[in-house]
Amino acid sequence: MFDKKLSLKNNKNLVFGVFEDADALLETTKKIYDKGIDIIDCYTPYPIHGLEKAMGLKRSRLPIGAFICGMTGFSLALTLQSYIMVFDWPIVIGNKPYAGIPAWIPVLFELSILCTAFGIGILFFARNGMIHGKIPSELVDLKQTDYRMVLALAMDEDGVDKSEVIDMLAKGGAVEIKERMNHEEDSFEENNVSFEKVNVSHSHH
Amino acid sequence: MAHGHKIEIKEENFIFTPKAKKFTFMLLGLGLLLTIVGFFTMPKENHHAHDSHHAATEVEHHENAAHAATKHHVDPWGENQVNNPAPPPQVEDPASHKPWYSRVYATLLVNSYFFLIISITALFFVGLQYIANAGWSASIKRVPEAMASFLPIAAIVMIIVLIMGKDYLYHWAHYEHEHLKPGDAGYDKILSSKSWFLNSKMFIGGIVLIPLIWFLFKKKLQSLSVREDKVGGVEPFKLSIKWSAGFTFIFAFSFSILSWLVIMSVDAHWYSTIFSIYNFATGFVSTLAIIVLTVLFLKSQGYLNLVTDEHIHDLGKFMFAFSVFWTYIWLSQYLLIWYAQIPEEVMYYQNRFEAKWSPFFFINIVLNFIVPFLFLMTRDAKRNPKILVLVGTIILLGHWNDVFLMVMPGSIGSWAGIGLFEIGTTMVFAGGFIYMLLSSLSKQSLVPVNHPYIEESAHHDVGI
Numbered sequence: 001m002f003d004k005k006l007s008l009k010n011n012k013n014l015v016f017g018v019f020e021d022a023d024a025l026l027e028t029t030k031k032i033y034d035k036g037i038d039i040i041d042c043y044t045p046y047p048i049h050g051l052e053k054a055m056g057l058k059r060s061r062l063p064i065g066a067f068i069c070g071m072t073g074f075s076l077a078l079t080l081q082s083y084i085m086v087f088d089w090p091i092v093i094g095n096k097p098y099a100g101i102p103a104w105i106p107v108l109f110e111l112s113i114l115c116t117a118f119g120i121g122i123l124f125f126a127r128n129g130m131i132h133g134k135i136p137s138e139l140v141d142l143k144q145t146d147y148r149m150v151l152a153l154a155m156d157e158d159g160v161d162k163s164e165v166i167d168m169l170a171k172g173g174a175v176e177i178k179e180r181m182n183h184e185e186d187s188f189e190e191n192n193v194s195f196e197k198v199n200v201s202h203s204h205h
Numbered sequence: 206m207a208h209g210h211k212i213e214i215k216e217e218n219f220i221f222t223p224k225a226k227k228f229t230f231m232l233l234g235l236g237l238l239l240t241i242v243g244f245f246t247m248p249k250e251n252h253h254a255h256d257s258h259h260a261a262t263e264v265e266h267h268e269n270a271a272h273a274a275t276k277h278h279v280d281p282w283g284e285n286q287v288n289n290p291a292p293p294p295q296v297e298d299p300a301s302h303k304p305w306y307s308r309v310y311a312t313l314l315v316n317s318y319f320f321l322i323i324s325i326t327a328l329f330f331v332g333l334q335y336i337a338n339a340g341w342s343a344s345i346k347r348v349p350e351a352m353a354s355f356l357p358i359a360a361i362v363m364i365i366v367l368i369m370g371k372d373y374l375y376h377w378a379h380y381e382h383e384h385l386k387p388g389d390a391g392y393d394k395i396l397s398s399k400s401w402f403l404n405s406k407m408f409i410g411g412i413v414l415i416p417l418i419w420f421l422f423k424k425k426l427q428s429l430s431v432r433e434d435k436v437g438g439v440e441p442f443k444l445s446i447k448w449s450a451g452f453t454f455i456f457a458f459s460f461s462i463l464s465w466l467v468i469m470s471v472d473a474h475w476y477s478t479i480f481s482i483y484n485f486a487t488g489f490v491s492t493l494a495i496i497v498l499t500v501l502f503l504k505s506q507g508y509l510n511l512v513t514d515e516h517i518h519d520l521g522k523f524m525f526a527f528s529v530f531w532t533y534i535w536l537s538q539y540l541l542i543w544y545a546q547i548p549e550e551v552m553y554y555q556n557r558f559e560a561k562w563s564p565f566f567f568i569n570i571v572l573n574f575i576v577p578f579l580f581l582m583t584r585d586a587k588r589n590p591k592i593l594v595l596v597g598t599i600i601l602l603g604h605w606n607d608v609f610l611m612v613m614p615g616s617i618g619s620w621a622g623i624g625l626f627e628i629g630t631t632m633v634f635a636g637g638f639i640y641m642l643l644s645s646l647s648k649q650s651l652v653p654v655n656h657p658y659i660e661e662s663a664h665h666d667v668g669i
Contacts, residue, residue, distance in 0.1 A: 050666055052668060052669050105540065
């Protein structure tokens with residue numbers, strides 16, 4: 001259920017660019033994506049228009065989940081009402097037939113909506129791993145939920161020049177650059193994550 | 206929404222080409238021809254008008270058979286037997302005391318009212334964007350603005366048709382002339398109690414005054430739009446917000462009153478408290494469909510370069526959402542009447558369930574709900590011009606049928622039909638509408654270059 005690609009719980013060597021300006025983040029993300037570097041995720045305190053395209057994210061499959069949840073609610077309501085009103089306890093109300101379909105529509109509608117809303121809410125949080133209590137260990141920067149934005153990149157692909165990436169981040173306007181070295185996946189402890197600050201020596205500013 | 210890349214905002218001047226002019230004139234000419242041929246070939250004899258009694262007995266017989274079948278069901282309380290209901294209210298065919306040419310008035314009413322509510326809800330769309338402070342729509346704003354230019358023509362035709370034909374269309378107008386007192390033969394308690402509202406003075410006052418007020422608002426908003434193009438600055442924009450707020454407020458009341466006077470009073474014994482919002486939904490969906498069709502047409506001609514798939518997607522969402530909204534209102538009206546089964550309310554649907562009207566009744570639901578709901582559900586469909594054109598056209602036909610079904614059964618009954626005359630007049634109105642739309646599009650730049658939100662609209666993005 002949980003999308004592991006979004007998690008930092010891996011044994012990859014990671015580099016993080018911390019930004020304070022949304023446009024700088026967007027432009028840098030586009031350049032990094034064009035280079036073919038593996039973007040793990042962007043952590044931003046508010047939605048940034050166009051960022052999902054810049055990161056090369058594929059379209060969410062949440063609508064399919066929504067459709068399935070909606071159909072579940074619809075069939076639930078249909079089964080419930082037809083069982084009660086026609087088979088289990090048929091009562092004549094206002095001289096209407098037992099299967100008075102128009103009278104069922106409000107309930108069909110409401111249960112479809114209810115199941116869809118709850119279903120995609122739960123699916124969304126489960127897929128993102130945003131269930132309460134999971135996130136603090138993965139905070140790269142304490143202010144990333146406030147005003148800073150973090151671009152997380154994996155360095156383990158072949159042909160990736162780390163110093164070049166760090167240079168791109170610095171030139172792109174990152175206020176801080178952090179790094180996490182490779183480590184064994186099974187030794188990954190929640191409180192044992194360290195994001196070391198990278199000092200950019202050759203600043204071009 | 207600075208994206209780093211700059212989109213050039215420049216004026217675009219739409220040219221109403223001779224080819225497009227030729228098309229509209231051909232539509233008008235062919236429509237006129239069909240109207241004339243339709244007028245002379247229209248049935249002048251009516252056999253159904255005297256058959257209404259037979260139809261009613263047949264329905265009654267059918268009902269009894271249906272109840273005999275339901276009695277076989279197990280009744281858990283034993284005593285709660287299905288009572289044989291009172292025979293369904295006999296629907297009197299209004300055609301029985303009306304001349305054949307009432308159909309001319311009724312058809313012209315359907316078309317003028319349909320195009321009037323399209324024109325005015327187009328202006329409402331413009332106003333809505335202002336009061337919602339919407340940015341995305343700035344680049345398509347000229348299209349609904351131009352659609353409102355048909356308002357005076359539709360209104361004038363409607364006023365003439367109603368003044369000349371009200372006695373042929375409205376039961377209450379005919380009743381008014383009889384000056385009956387309580388106790389007189391033919392005295393109608395309901396119509397008499399409504400006569401303070403449903404009388405010639407109120408009627409003519411309403412149908413003249415309300416479109417006039419709308420027209421003044423349209424003039425004002427249009428002049429602000431022109432001023433914005435010429436002078437620039439945010440002052441016209443701020444004034445537009447104020448005028449739009451005033452218009453929206455007045456529109457809500459005046460549109461309701463107009464829909465009661467012109468359409469609901471066709472079935473004068475009947476009333477529905479949700480009727481005006483139902484009419485609004487009909488007009489607004491049609492307006493959205495025409496906006497989509499016009500935007501796609503202009504894009505195919507190489508105009509509206511600021512409009513991207515994102516805007517088209519939003520317009521598709523609008524069309525989808527308001528089709529569902531229309532259905533919601535339709536069902537709200539139907540469900541309560543069906544459940545309560547109060548005779549004078551049920552008459553309205555009883556009439557529409559009978560043989561002549563039931564195809565229109567069911568086509569109404571298929572074209573206006575099932576088709577847009579299923580076709581426009583996915584994201585890809587809302588971004589696909591072919592599907593949008595198909596569904597937009599179906600919605601327009603469906604809502605024309607909707608207005609037709611609101612007017613015909615209660616006004617002229619079995620005289621009504623869809624023949625050459627109906628097709629012809631609709632083509633004439635459509636031709637006139639397209640002519641006014643395109644000619645007013647050509648008068649101003651298609652891109653409101655000085656609109657404060659044009660930059661935002663150019664960068665509009667709904668995400669993946």
